[in-house]
Amino acid sequence: AQSYVGFDTITKQIEHKLLKRGFRFNVMVVGQTGLGKSTMVNTLFASHLIDSKGRLDVDGPIPQTTAIEETQHSKPQWPPKRLELDSGLIIAFRVAIVENAVKLKLNIIDTPGYGDLLNNDGCWEPITRYIKDQYSGYLRKELTAQRDRHIADTRVHCCLFFINPTGHGLKPLDITVLRKLSEVVNVVPVIAKADSLTLEERELFKERIRAELQQHAIKLYPFDTEELDEEEVRLNERLRTMIPFAVVGSEKTVVIDGKAVRGRKTRWATINVEDERHCEFVYLRNFLTSCRPTRSVASIAVRSLHASRLVRDEQTSA
Numbered sequence: 001a002q003s004y005v006g007f008d009t010i011t012k013q014i015e016h017k018l019l020k021r022g023f024r025f026n027v028m029v030v031g032q033t034g035l036g037k038s039t040m041v042n043t044l045f046a047s048h049l050i051d052s053k054g055r056l057d058v059d060g061p062i063p064q065t066t067a068i069e070e071t072q073h074s075k076p077q078w079p080p081k082r083l084e085l086d087s088g089l090i091i092a093f094r095v096a097i098v099e100n101a102v103k104l105k106l107n108i109i110d111t112p113g114y115g116d117l118l119n120n121d122g123c124w125e126p127i128t129r130y131i132k133d134q135y136s137g138y139l140r141k142e143l144t145a146q147r148d149r150h151i152a153d154t155r156v157h158c159c160l161f162f163i164n165p166t167g168h169g170l171k172p173l174d175i176t177v178l179r180k181l182s183e184v185v186n187v188v189p190v191i192a193k194a195d196s197l198t199l200e201e202r203e204l205f206k207e208r209i210r211a212e213l214q215q216h217a218i219k220l221y222p223f224d225t226e227e228l229d230e231e232e233v234r235l236n237e238r239l240r241t242m243i244p245f246a247v248v249g250s251e252k253t254v255v256i257d258g259k260a261v262r263g264r265k266t267r268w269a270t271i272n273v274e275d276e277r278h279c280e281f282v283y284l285r286n287f288l289t290s291c292r293p294t295r296s297v298a299s300i301a302v303r304s305l306h307a308s309r310l311v312r313d314e315q316t317s318a
């Protein structure tokens with residue numbers, strides 16, 4: 001059996017360092033083309049950073065306010081940094097927000113859609129490879145660096161998986177990709193374009209997805225570990241009843257009751273993205289921005305250890 005002697009001490013040290021340095025949260029969005037990933041990234045930051053073809057729009061207008069700014073009283077970093085990867089496909093940018101004097105940098109990594117080809121064997125590989133590379137790179141640096149030298153953490157802490165709002169269920173390819181992802185990263189599924197479902201359809205679909213995930217034994221975030229206290233266990237239970245979040249994204253503002261809000265006009269109604277009665281975007285945003293540099297870091301650290309072990313095992317078996 002594995003034992004983590006002194007892990008609490010390590011965790012405390014990590015927490016202390018992170019509090020001093022600020023906290024960085026790296027989120028990746030994954031899903032088929034056209035499900036609104038880039039739009040969701042832009043909605044989260046409420047600014048036109050990436051156009052629908054996946055190009056970074058750095059010359060775009062400087063946003064007056066952002067959704068995060070409004071709720072967290074902070075200023076986004078501008079212009080956002082661009083990270084071109086070797087594959088030339090994945091781009092990343094960051095926003096620094098300050099909350100309770102703790103610096104939180106939210107990085108979102110946008111990925112191109114998968115499953116567009118006739119043969120989709122291994123279509124998830126560039127994504128899982130990227131995730132593993134960040135883990136093994138971090139581990140390598142950690143093993144060679146002097147203890148107190150800062151190591152930039154580019155590990156993917158959370159992966160939002162976009163589900164097609166068909167109302168039926170997951171496709172076999174979705175199951176495969178979900179399984180592959182859940183082996184290396186914390187996966188949080190979301191129902192894309194939830195405005196295409198009625199509220200009843202949405203609830204049914206959510207239940208169906210939860211049942212399918214369970215049936216296929218796909219392990220999703222949040223996990224219960226022995227370190228969690230009762231309150232955290234309850235919070236996790238509640239989160240599990242809410243997941244997958246049914247979200248709507250938009251790059252446009254609509255006017256509702258004389259107020260300009262981020263939304264979409266459908267055949268039936270005008271949707272305010274930030275209205276909890278319309279969709280669960282706010283839950284998702286709160287979920288992402290409330291990852292405090294406390295216990296959640298510990299669980300991320302445990303998960304990272306686990307993932308680095310996976311990477312190592314794979315390398316030694318190769």
Ligand code: GDP
Pocket residue numbers: 031032033034035036037038039040051052053113192193194195196247248249250264
């Ligand atoms: P990606 O390929 O996953 O990055 O998808 P995009 O963000 O480029 O969006 C593809 C299309 O879907 C665009 O025309 C968007 O305007 C539209 N779209 C994005 N989010 C939503 C949504 O929540 N609801 C609806 N109805 N359309 C959306």
Ligand code: MG
Pocket residue numbers: 037038039052053054110111112113
């Ligand atoms: Mg895109």
